[in-house]
Amino acid sequence: MGAWYFPGGSVSSSFVSSVLRDGIAILWIDHPPVNAIGADVRAALAEALAGIEHDRALRGVVVAGTGRMFSGGGDLREVGRPDASGTVRMADLARRIETFPKPVVAAVRGKCIGGGTLLSLACHARVGADDALLMLPELNLGLVPGAGGTQRLPRLVGLEAALDMVTRARGVDAAAALAQGLLDEVADDPVAAAVRRASDIASGRLPWRRTAELAVPDGAQADALRARYLDVAEQAFPGREAGPQAVDLILAAAALPFERGCEAERERFAQLAAGPQARALLHLFFAERALAKAADAPDAATRARIARRLRAVGEPVPPYAAWTQAARACLAEGLAPRAEFIDVIAVKDCGFPALSGGPLHHAGPH
Structure with missing residues (x-):
């Protein structure tokens, strides 16, 4: 990793840097362009915390993001893959922050998406700028929030607000x-305000709030909310297995101890990540971004030609054999250089079901 820390000094790595202000270490996530919280960033944050914990000159921590946003989320390339030896998982980092013996405050500017929001939920307080936008969009990819997110969010904002945020993404x-209650304060300078708040918690002027220890404020409404938000999830994301799973996990926060809720969340996340829906949606996610950036991507006229060829076979109806044959013909003729580009065109331009990932992804192997 190459991170280093010295008491009373600073921490630095390729992914996290810090400055010290009024006895508070400000840890800057520095991973352009969107401060994705992948394995390297998590390891750097964990190493920084290890050094800060035993430095008596430091009374607290602020976590912030460089550039225009706190974080665009975790590294989706890690989803469904086994962790390498020594990997700091997001769930472990979140628990480390939550149980840290010194106050940790998130300073949120701009977008705070997915893993960024999960990390902030584990902090002892959250301060946002006026442009802060927090989001848990996992249902877009056929997943549920992980790292304890389904259990922490309702403890902070209540079941109904948590369900609304997650099921609508x-x-x-x-x-x-x-x-x-997702933010404790909004300030023009969220880092300065977060430094003050960390100092106030450390000195006892403000109370400690460890999210996992909070009670769900509207837990008695769980049964009344379930049917409504199952319907919301189905309308927002028709046919996706992750919607009902997310609803049940969030409601479980009112009935289960925190650790048991997290165990259920881990099991559901792993099952969904290995399942066909998430694999298809992740395939399209990466393929669409590659299509937008590739120098050899089909131009508008060629894209329209591919779409016409695909539509000519009729409505996309399982087992999609005719669509697969037409897609393979387009690929063989060189209309697109990559199979995943044709999958994106089939889904985005022709109405092929996204949950099948496109005709060539559906045909496998994948």
Whole structure:
């Protein structure tokens, strides 16, 4: 990793840097362009915390993101893959932050998506800028929030607000987050405000709030909310297995101890990540971004030609054999250089079911 820390000094790596202010270590996630919290960033944060923990000159920690956003999320390339030896998992980092003996405050500017939000939920407080936008969009990819997110979020904002945020995969702006309790403060300079808040917690002027120890404020409403949000999830993401799973996990926060809820979350996440829906949606996620950036991507006229060839076989109906044959013909003729490009065109331009990942992904192997 190459991170280093010295008491009273600073921490630095390729992914995290710090400055010290008023006895508070400000850890900057520095991983352009979106501060993705992948394995290297998690390891750097864990190493920084290890050094800070035993430095008596430091009374607390602020975690912030460089550039225009806190974090665009975790590294989706890790989903469904076994962890390498020594990997710091997001769940372990979140628990490390939550149980840290010095206050840790998140300073959120701009977008805070997926893994960024999961990390912030584990902090002892959260301060946002006016442009802060927090989001848990995992249902878009056929997944549920992990790293304890389904258990921490309802403890902070209540079941109904947590269900609404997750089942719609909709961002929560600074004003709404403050009203719900997802943010503790909104400030023009969230880092300076987070430093003050960390100092106030350390000195006892503000109380410690470890999210896992909080009670779910509207837990008695669980039964009444279930049917409504199962319907919301189905309308927002028709046919996706992750919707009902997310609803049940969030409601479980009102009935189960934190660790048992996290165990259930880990099991559901692993099952979904290995399942065909998440694999198909992740395939399309990466393929669409590659298509947008590739120098050899089909131009508009060629893309339209591919779409016409695919539509000519009729409506996409399982087992999709005719669509697969037409897609393979387009690939063989060189209309697109990669199979995944044709999958994106089939889904985005022709209405092929996204949950099947496109005709060539569906035909496998994958």
